[in-house]
Amino acid sequence: GIQVEQSPPDLILQEGANSTLRCNFSDSVNNLQWFHQNPWGQLINLFYIPSGTKQNGRLSATTVATERYSLLYISSSQTTDSGVYFCAVDYNTDKLIFGTGTRLQVFP
């Protein structure tokens, strides 16, 4: 099956800093999503982005499907951005495979 690797595993930032999270996957995908799990455990869908670039406020994501990676950019980070960011992928199996996540801590 498809393997998903996320880097870095942990990231510590001061408020206002920018960051880039990476998701590598081992095979073709037609479904790639980024999620944020907040410190209370709730999972929120950030982007559905099997290819191309999308932006939503301070967050943006780019997937280069031919090179099998996706990037999540967080600009001007805030303490509310803290939590774990997951990438999940699928190719026509109806089974989303999750990476192990990047834990982000933003300090004031």
Add this chain to the structure above:
Amino acid sequence: NAGVTQTPKFQVLKTGQSMTLQCAQDMNHEYMSWYRQDPGMGLRLIHYSVGAGITDQGEVPNGYNVSRSTTEDFPLRLLSAAPSQTSVYFCASSYGSGNSYEQYFGPGTRLTVT
């Protein structure tokens, strides 16, 4: 819309007991799924359903049963609980077709098996 709801929020079971985790969605989503999340790990798919009456296994199905008699509900049954099933369980749903694969998650059920 309430979105995806899960009950209970917390549960403690003894080894060998059975129970059902409830999941419901009011978005008329065809696709529903159950995941478990263990400390320091991502989510792993247990079972999923692409519509009422249709279910299939995910990565870690052993020890769990599901059924999908209606579009709205997708209960997860633990047949004989084991300590290895201590985890946080998430239910999710999506339209599941075309370009509408965005998954919406419930708040989770934290299960402890002693």
